[in-house]
Amino acid sequence: MSWIDIGALEDVPLRGTRLVKTKLGCIGLFRTGEAEVFAASNTCPHKGGPLNEGIVHGRRVTCPLHNMVFDLETGAAQGADEGRIETFPVRIEAGRILLDVTALARSAA
C-alpha cells in the first residue's frame, strides 16, 4: 500500500465532500462522520453526475443529477438501480486524510 496525505480532515465539512483529481478521473472524498471519510470514484455510472455534489446521508451519497444512491463502503447502487462506483482505501491519522494510491497506479499500468 502507498498512502498519500491528501489534506486535513477539517477541510472536508461533516456530511460534506471534496474532490481529488487524478490521472484516471476524479475521486470524491465523502465525510460521513466526525472521524469517518470514504473515497470513491466521483463519476456516476448513470450519466456521469459529479457525486461530490450530492447529499451525503448515513454512509451513502445521492447523485445530484438524477438521484441514484450509492453505498460508499461497497460502491453499490441502492434500491432498484444497478451500477457500481469504484471505492478506494482511505484512512485518517492525526487529523490528516490518507489515500491509498496503489489501486490508481495498478489501474494505470
Next chain:
Amino acid sequence: MQKLVVIGAGMASGRVLEHLFEADPDAYEVTLFNAEPRGNYNRIMLSPVLSGEKSYGEIVTHDDTWYGRNDVTCRFGEKVVAVDRARKVVIGENGEVPYDKLVFGTGSSAFIIPCPGHDLPGVVAFRDLEDTSAMTEASARPGAKAVVIGGGLLGLEAAAALRLRGMEVTVLHLMGHLMERQLDEAAGYLLRKDLERRGITVMTQASTKEIRGQGRVEQVVLEDGTVLEADIVVMAVGIRPQVQLAKEAGLAVGRAIQVDAQMRTSDPDVFAVGECVEFEGHLFGLVAPLYDQAKVLAKTLLDEEETFAVKELSTKLKVTGCDLFSAGDFAEGDSREDIVFRDPARGVYKRLVLEDDRLVGAVMYGDTADGNWFFSLIKDGTDVSGMRDTLIFGPAYQGGASADPLSAVAALPDDAEICGCNGVCKGTIVAAIEGGAGDLPSLRAKTKASASCGTCTGLVEQLLAVTLGDGYAAPAAQPVCGCCDLTHEEVRRLIRAKELKSQPAVWQELGWKTVNGCHVCRPAVNFYLLADWPLEYRDDPQSRFVNERNHANIQKDGTYSVMPRMWGGMTDANELRAIADAAEKYGAAVKVTGGQRIDLLGIRKEDLPAIWSDLNDAGMVSGHAYSKGLRTVKTCVGSDWCRFGTQDSTGLGIRLEKRLWGSWTPHKVKLGVSGCPRNCAEATCKDIGIVCVDSGYQIGVGGAAGMDVKEVERLAEAATEAEAIDLVVAFVQLYRENAKYLDRPYRWIAKVGLDWVKAQVLDPEVRAGLIARFDISQSVYQHDPWADHVQTRRAAYAPLADLSLEAAE
C-alpha cells in the same frame, strides 16, 4: 535488593507498585518522586471533589501507612529535573538517587490554548487538586461566573460540578456537538438538553479568540465577537503526554515515550507506564488500559512473561443524571451497518454499529442499562447474526423468543405507558382495539392515545398490528420519506410545538429511523428549521441540493450557470459591460432568460468564486436562479415610458425584489408586476402577480406557468404601493411558515384554501406579525451568498488535492 526509582505518583504507577509488592515485597527498594506535593490519589474522582460530593481524603488511594509498610522512600513535592542514564541516576530538585531500574509514570499535562490572556490568573486546567481548589475558591463568591472551554468528558464534568456549586456556567465547544469523540449527534443533542436543563449554557462551534482582564480574568472573547463575563476560565481542551524529561534523557519518544509490549523503553533498564506512553502508535487517556499496563509492568519488573495489548474502550460521563454510554468504534472499516432506536418520549437513543455480523460500536443515551452487555459483545467479537432484529432491545429479548421486532411491543406489560401526553397505557389501548377501535382515528377518539403530540403514533400502530394481526391495514398518509413515519405537515407542526431547533433534535424527538436522514428529508427539515427559527438555527449547506449549496445551477456536464440579479429586469451599460467581460474571460455561453435577465452558462466550478467576484465588483449580486427562494420580479416599463401605464410598475417591481431577495421559501417564488391590464409582465400566471390599475393595485396569488398552467386568484386590492408591498410580504411569510417543502404557492393554497390565506393576510394584527417575522429572517438571510463565498469559502471550490502526477508513476 535492587533499586527501583519511580517518577510520578499517578494512577498508573500506583497500580504498578501495588502489584509489585503483592507479588514480591522484597524484590525492590523503591523511591517515589512526585511533582505534586502529595502521594497517589484517584485522579478521576476529582470531579466529585469539585462538585462537593466527595472530599479529598476520600479519594486518597495510598496513605503514609501504606508507603511506610512497603518501605517506599517518598519524595513528594519534588520534581525530577534530569535522568543520567550513563551513571544510572535520577536527579531530583533536592539531589540524586541511583537506580537499577527506572519507571516513568509522568502522565499528561493539560493543553492550554495559547490565545492572548491564557496566562492570566484565574485561567486553570482541570488536572490536579490545585486546579480543583482554585475552582472551588472561585465558586465561593455569590453570582460568580465560569466559562469552561472544551465540551469533552473533562470539561462537562467540571461544568456540571461548578453548576452544582451555584456558579453561572457556560461551556464553549469548538465542534458541532458535545463529546464528538464518543457520541454521535443525536446523543450529543440529548446530552446538551440535559445540561441545559440544569442551567448550563452550551455554545457549540465556539472558538475562543482571547481572554481579557486587568490582572485577572474578566472576559472571554470569541472569534464571532461574543463577549462572556468570567470569574474563572477552565481549559479542558485536551492533554499532552509529559515527555520532556524522557526526551532529554535520550529515550525514543514519538508522540509519547515509546514502549514495547513489556512496557520497556528504548533503554532495557527504563520503563514507562500510563498516559506518558505510546504503544504501537496508540496513546492512552482512560484508566482501564493503564491498569492493564500496570499489571504487565509489575510482571516485567519481576522477570515474568506478560504482554500488553490494546483493547476496546468504553466511556461514561460522571455527571449524575446524564446517562450516556459509548463503546467501540464508529470510524473507519468497511461494510458497516447501523441499527437505530429512538424513544422520544423517554429521551432514549441507541445506536449499534455492525460489521460482518459483529458489533463494533455502541452509543446510548437515556437508557444505558444494556451498555455492558453490548460492550462485552464488542470485546468478544460475538457473531450477532442470529439476534440481529432484536439486538437493540438488549439481552432481555434474546434467546428463544421470536425475532420479530413487533414482539418488543407485544412483550410490554399492560401498564406500560404508550402515550406520554395523555397518560394512556398499553392495556387501555389494547382493550379499546378489542372493543372495536380498529384504526388510528377511532382509537384516538376513544383513548386519546397519539392524539396530542403524535410521536407515539408508531407505537400505537404497532399495537394495532399486534392486536389485530393480519386484520390491520396501515393507513396511507404519506410520510416525508422512509426515514420517519410523519407527514410534512406533522413535522412542521412538531418542530414548532416542541421547539426543535436543530436537525439532531428533529431526528431524535420525532423518531427518525436513520442516523441522519436522507437526500429527501434533509433539505425539507433544514428549510423548516431555518424558516421557524431564523435566529437560533444555522442553515446547513450539507442538507442542500447542489445548486443551493454552490449558489449556481449545475448543468448536465457538471459545469454551472451564473445569473446575476437584474432588479426588476432593469440593467445599465456598466452591468452589461461587466457581464460581457465575464463571458469572455470565463468562456461562457450567454442566454437571455425567460425571467428578464442574462444567464452565463458553462462555468467551471473552480472559476465560480472568480466570476462572482468580478460581477460583485460591478455592483451585482446573486440572482438566486438556483434557489427555492425569491427568483425574479418580472416588470414592464409602466408609467415611466408606456403610454398606457397607470402606476410605476418597474419601480414597484424593483422595490419588491429588494425587499424579498435572499429569502428561502418552500419552493421558488416568482413575481410579476404589470403597469396595466394589458399585462405585458405576465403577472397573472406568477406565484404573486400585481396588475396596476388607476385606482391602485390588484394583487393575485397562486398562478403558474410551468408543469401546470394556472391563473392567479385575487388576494386583495391595495390603494397604495406601501399597502401592496405589505400584503405581498405577509403572503410570502405565511407561505414560508405553512407550506410543505416543494409545494409551489398554488399547490399550498389548494390545500389550505384561499379564504384562510385571505383571513390571515387581511387581518391587520396577523399581517403585522407576519411582516415582523419576515424582517427578522431577512436580517439573517438577506446578504449576497456570492460575496460571502468569495470571502470565506473560496478554497472549497477547488479540488482538495491534485494527484494527476503521483498516480501516473
